[in-house]
Amino acid sequence: MRVERARSPLVALEGDLARIGAREVAFLAQVSVRVRPPVDALELPTEPNTWATDGERELLWLGPDEWLAVSETLPADQLAGRLERALAGAPHAVVDVSAARAVFELRGGDRLDLLSAECGLDLHPRVWRPGVCAQTLLADVDALLQEREGSTRVFVRPSFAAHVVRRLSAGIG
């Protein structure tokens, strides 16, 4: 029997991504967390549009009672299980949403100029620095941007990913 291996949503866009100095972050575990802060067992960033990490997972602020937990080392079910245990006792919702967003990472030194061409957000390094994240419009579609040390991660709906990558690469001619 022939076994199909799982294919990440951007596998066909590898060349387009390379043109803009990006690569896909495939199969990133993503878990939605809804809870009213504060939560003693979790270091949830409460400052809007920031993210924090404890090494094995990153927690991105999405709203005053909403976060996105992502991990490259933990599979989604384990990530969700640990969050469930940390939130036990408080009214909460923990949902695996790994398939909801395709993720790619821009690494070029001019990446913020590239994004600015398609994004109204102030991406000047004065305010857009490692540790911030934001939900906004990128190439006219919903996106979540996460600024890391030396790279920027872009989370978009899988079906919009090709559109976003092509609009970004159009910017470099």
Added chain:
Amino acid sequence: MLLIRCPWCGPRDEVEFRYGGQAGISYPSDPDALSDEEWADYLFMRDNPKGEFRERWVHAHGCRRWFNAVRSTVTHEIRATFPIGEEPPA
């Protein structure tokens, strides 16, 4: 384009927001007791002031939270934005 200050995300472009009409209209506590005129008044009739107007907005393409704003219908100036359930700063 307006620059609207989301109470959580700070100033963002107007295109990230959607308008939600007049703020502070609560659902009738006993809808069955309303006459047709009162029900129509609740459903359809809204203030239309010239000047400051309290209205609802949602940061649809950002944090997706509803909030209230005080906007001048003459100049479009937004004097304040604040979370639902709170009063605008004086």
